Amino acid sequence: MTIELKKILVASDGSKNSRRALLRAGAIAKATGADLHVIHVGLLSRYTNPDQMNSNQYDRLKTEARSRLDNELEFAEExxxxxxxxxxxxxxxxxxxxxxxxxxxxxxxxxxxxxxxxLERILLGSDAESIVRHAPCDVIVFRDDE
Incomplete structure (x- = not known):
């Protein structure tokens, strides 16, 4: 059985573990010839609902998110x-x-x-767990070495 990968999406938040995922997914993309897409999500939650923000607050959050994504792209290039x-x-x-x-x-x-x-998972939920459960495709989770 051959598994063909055409598009790999990496979720990156600038953390050590997301950078590990970026490095490893990059290696997989290179080995398979897949396109590599990187997403960074500026967090808007019930506590940072855009309907309750003025445009300056929303713009500041978006600028910070853009900066973090740019840093991840620099890391990838390096x-x-x-x-x-x-x-x-x-x-x-x-x-x-x-x-x-x-x-x-x-x-x-x-x-x-x-x-x-x-306890944190119960109180805060887990983005990784939700993505694994609901994604439209395979999900690979890269764990910390520790």
Whole structure:
């Protein structure tokens, strides 16, 4: 059986684990000839709802998110990773990653796992867990070495 990867989507938030996912997904893309897409989601939650923000607040969040995505693209370039296309979204991380995966027809989504404990997962939820459960394609989760 041959598994063909045409598009890999990496969710990146600038954390050590998401950078690990970017490096490893980049290696997979290079080995398979797949296009590599990188998404960063500027977090908008019930606590940072855009309807309750003025335009300056929203613009500041979006500018910060753009800066973080640009930093991730620089990191990729410095490490010899060719990114086909970058995507900036604003919203809930899990929803936006899943939605973009559907839009681009991703064959795989790569994410880092921050290793939240059970209590944090119950209180905060887990973007990685939600993406694994609801993604339209295969998901690979890269864990911390520790």
């Amino acid at each position: 490490n010899g990773i060719k990114v086909t296309k970058s995507h900036l979204r604003m919203g809930r991380v899990d929803s936006e990653v899943i939605r973009l995966g559907e839009e681009i027809g991703a064959d795989m989504i790569a994410i880092g796992n921050r290793g939240m404990g059970a």
